[in-house]
Amino acid sequence: MQVHFHRTDSVGGYAVLMRRDDGLMVRLPGLDRSFRIPHDLAHFVTEREFELGHGVFGSIAAGAMFSNMAVVGGRPRYDANVRSRAVIRAYAAELSLAEVLSGVVHDGVEHETNPEKLYRHLLIAYGSLRSGPCPYQVATLRRCLGLLWALSDRWRAVPVGQRLALRWELPGAARTPSPH
Numbered sequence: 197m198q199v200h201f202h203r204t205d206s207v208g209g210y211a212v213l214m215r216r217d218d219g220l221m222v223r224l225p226g227l228d229r230s231f232r233i234p235h236d237l238a239h240f241v242t243e244r245e246f247e248l249g250h251g252v253f254g255s256i257a258a259g260a261m262f263s264n265m266a267v268v269g270g271r272p273r274y275d276a277n278v279r280s281r282a283v284i285r286a287y288a289a290e291l292s293l294a295e296v297l298s299g300v301v302h303d304g305v306e307h308e309t310n311p312e313k314l315y316r317h318l319l320i321a322y323g324s325l326r327s328g329p330c331p332y333q334v335a336t337l338r339r340c341l342g343l344l345w346a347l348s349d350r351w352r353a354v355p356v357g358q359r360l361a362l363r364w365e366l367p368g369a370a371r372t373p374s375p376h
Contacts, residue, residue: 197257197364201226201237203354210234213268214364216257221269224262231306233348238302240362241347243294245340246332247367250287251294257364258283289325296321297332301340305348311338 198215210226212234228235236252243251250258260283261267261276273279284291300321304314315334322330347360354360 197253199240199253199362199364200359201234201351201354201362202359203351203356206356208232208234210236212236213359214253214256215269216259218259218273219270220267220272222256222261223266223268224256225264227264231302233302233305233344233351235298235302237347237351237360238305238344239294239298240364241340241344242298242301244364244367245336245343246297248290248294248297249366250290251298252291253364254366255283255287255291258287260284260287293322293325296325301337301344305341305344311341314341 197217200213202211202213204210204226208228208231212224212226213221214224215221224236226234226236239252242248243253248254252262256262256265259273259276259279261280262284297318300314300318303309304311304317309317311334315337318332318337319330322332347362351360
């Protein structure tokens, strides 16, 4: 799925436009102007690096349409609403996990928290949703933070009206978001 983070103003406003593999172009508005890194960019990187194939971006790729999204191109399938509800219902637990983990990562990058301290926050956040040991290692968190920092530098260089283009693939298929 093609994913474009469009800078809408100099204060940090953005929108995410995605061309799904079914040909539909959808828009997800950015709501967090006060951060230097878009929250949805933190989601993108976290979901890729933690191999969450059915977080926000994986669910959108599979047909989910969240309430704040809009179709901006293409023609939806005849069963688009039913499909969307089924995807969201099927992946609700992973969507929650994606939200919690990307929140920790985003907060860590915004506050420049060291990875070991941030990992302790991640363990607590994981434990709030799931029982048992956390399957994620501090090395994965470090890799995630490094990639997000690199993309944040690219994002800051994007002028108003332009975009940062990435590609969503199922996690594990490619280790790094590729520009296109």
